[in-house]
Amino acid sequence: MAEVSDCLACYLNVLSKPEGLPDEERLLLDDIVVPPLRLEKRDVLCSQGASFDALYAVRTGCLKQETAIDSAETLLTAFWLPGDLIGCDAIDSGRYAGTVSALETATLCQLPFDRLETFRHRLPRLCRRLQNCISRSLREERLNLHQLLGRTAEARVACFLLAISACFQRRGYSPRSFRLPMSRSDIGSYLGLTQETVGRTFMAYQAQRLLAVRGREYHLLDLARLERLASSPGRRQKRP
Amino acid sequence: MAEVSDCLACYLNVLSKPEGLPDEERLLLDDIVVPPLRLEKRDVLCSQGASFDALYAVRTGCLKQETAIDSAETLLTAFWLPGDLIGCDAIDSGRYAGTVSALETATLCQLPFDRLETFRHRLPRLCRRLQNCISRSLREERLNLHQLLGRTAEARVACFLLAISACFQRRGYSPRSFRLPMSRSDIGSYLGLTQETVGRTFMAYQAQRLLAVRGREYHLLDLARLERLASSPGRRQKRP
DNA sequence: CGCCGCATTGAGTCCTATCAACCCTCGTGG
DNA sequence: CCACGAGGGTTGATAGGACTCAATGCGGCG
Known part of the structure; x- marks a missing residue:
């Protein structure tokens, strides 16, 4: 029980809004969330091109995403820290955009995407938060990277x-x-x-x-x- | 009538999937869509920081988004071409992320966001397409910009x-x-x-x-x- | 102990920003 | 109709930043 509500707290953090979700959504989410996952240094969470089946919320630790471009070149396209949501860039294509691996021991919550889709109509607030999360990433990265250029x-x-x-x-x-x-x-x-x-x-x-x-x-x-x-x-x- | 279904075609293009939406969603969307908008060269579509109230689908023409960073510096953070969807980076913050202006004569469809929210539960497919659209932008820009760096x-x-x-x-x-x-x-x-x-x-x-x-x-x-x-x-x- | 990955340091070269000048086109107003 | 000016585009010289290549040091691990 404690574990599940921990997970919930984790999601609320990730899809950050101060106020909580309605009770019905919380309960349904409890049903969807998979108990926390633990990775050791160098362990791979998902491989580039593998079929996208879940989002992951980082609870502790640090991970990196590497995307192979060119058969000769691979870019480090993202670092993931506690509170980040992994996989937002894979939703539409159905494949993970890069290989994600742990830089140190890490724990994550898994949110199977097909179950989220199944219950989409009963999770309107959560979906909205997910949408906000992706929108924010898009804006911040666009700005940051253009600045760096x-x-x-x-x-x-x-x-x-x-x-x-x-x-x-x-x-x-x-x-x-x-x-x-x-x-x-x-x-x-x-x-x-x-x-x-x-x-x-x-x-x-x-x-x-x-x-x-x-x-x-x-x-x-x-x-x-x-x-x-x-x-x-x-x-x-x-x-x- | 032709106008409205034109708009629909426009959205289908933007939120691209080959197959159409279910009839019920098409009809509802007809109700939401605002008749096309026309901008002349140098006209401003929205100003940075202005309250976010609509997404825009580019039908013809070309626009740019400029984001002021530093009171002394402004970056060109995006070009928008026919088929692109403007405003995805403003959904979560409630404010437009940059000033968007036309580089030449342009026509756009307007999709008021509050009405989309109101009917969210009756537009599941459309919402999913919107989500996919943002996810794709995130992935493509992340990769492109890291490559450019x-x-x-x-x-x-x-x-x-x-x-x-x-x-x-x-x-x-x-x-x-x-x-x-x-x-x-x-x-x-x-x-x-x-x-x-x-x-x-x-x-x-x-x-x-x-x-x-x-x-x-x-x-x-x-x-x-x-x-x-x-x-x-x-x-x-x-x-x- | 010796190896391997990672970090530091140095010398040389190339790329690109900077500054400056000039040209062209276009729109304006006399 | 023409003169003018502004904005955009091209070209050149220069200086400095960052990459490249190469060598050395350091630490952990077998």
């Missing part, structure tokens, strides 16, 4: 750190100190940079007392200045 | 031309010859490049007989080679 490595890394920081803060963790289980290479692939450049940028930040990094432990020392760096055009400013 | 100007421009080409082809127009009403500067802002670099890249393509450009008329002369360019990592290849 015109930025220097310095600004891209700052954007990345601040995004992570904001995410942790929303979940109730410290926005200034955290551990990130991904490698420099992962971060580079996600940001469109090389691992060397990512590492060098961290070093430059450290020299400026903006950041303290030791291995994969990060301490943001000056959020205000990082924000200024993140939104500094670096290149690309028009002069009207 | 690591690419040279040469490859970015090729990606852009091919995306446009594919879009026109899907709508039944020529994939090799088209007019694009946006300026070099618009394209640059969208791709994270300067107008000079965009123009120079076009010139370089012309010198290689890949492309013929005159003003805003484009003729793709060698799709295969363009595709190779678009997916050539340019930089960023790992050697394992």
Whole structure:
């Protein structure tokens, strides 16, 4: 029982709205939710191209999504942190858009999609929340990535750190100190940079007392200045 | 009557699935759809931050979405072509994510969102199509933009031309010859490049007989080679 | 102990932003 | 009808950022 309502809390978090769902939807959801799932480091949650059958809500841990493009190239297209919903980009195509694997031990709730579809008419509020969740992802990623496109490595890394920081803060963790289980290479692939450049940028930040990094432990020392760096055009400013 | 079913056809195109909606949904939709809207060049469809009240399906013409970031910087975050659905990124926030304006004369169908919500329970198929549409956008943009992040100007421009080409082809127009009403500067802002670099890249393509450009008329002369360019990592290849 | 993955550091090269100049077209107003 | 100006497009020179290639250090794990 405790387990199931935990799951419910998890969904409410993910499909975030402060007020809860109507009782009838909560009860029905209890019926649909699959008990939590546990992945160890390097375990694969789903493979690119595999048939889409469930959404997953991240409860703890960190995962990455890798999409093979070109038979020779694969991109890191997403990181998933606690509170994120995995699989929103697979709903229409019916296949997972990339291979999702755990960067560290992780626990997830599974929401089988066919059962959600079956009961769609009895879960109007939940569906609306799901719709909102996808809409928000679309808006935020579109903006973030377009912003990154015109930025220097310095600004891209700052954007990345601040995004992570904001995410942790929303979940109730410290926005200034955290551990990130991904490698420099992962971060580079996600940001469109090389691992060397990512590492060098961290070093430059450290020299400026903006950041303290030791291995994969990060301490943001000056959020205000990082924000200024993140939104500094670096290149690309028009002069009207 | 013709007008209304035209609108319906428009939606079916936008929320694309070959088979039609059930009759009951078609009839209800006729009731919801607002007769087509016409915009002239430079007319504004909606302003960033304005209250979100409708989705718009592009019937003809071309529009752009500009998002102000920083009080000093505004990014071109989307182009909208015939068949596209405008406003998917505003559903959850209740505010339009950017200012959308016409780059040339355009006609659109308006779908008031509150009425869609009111009849949500009687439009299950339509809602599902909307959900699919947003999911697809999320996946495609995520992939495209992450791809662009690591690419040279040469490859970015090729990606852009091919995306446009594919879009026109899907709508039944020529994939090799088209007019694009946006300026070099618009394209640059969208791709994270300067107008000079965009123009120079076009010139370089012309010198290689890949492309013929005159003003805003484009003729793709060698799709295969363009595709190779678009997916050539340019930089960023790992050697394992 | 020795290997392997990851991180750091350095030198050289290429790409692209920047700044500046010039051309063209078009719409406006005298 | 023409002059003018604004906006968009093209071209060139320069400087700096980031990739590439290569070598070294570090840590965990078999």
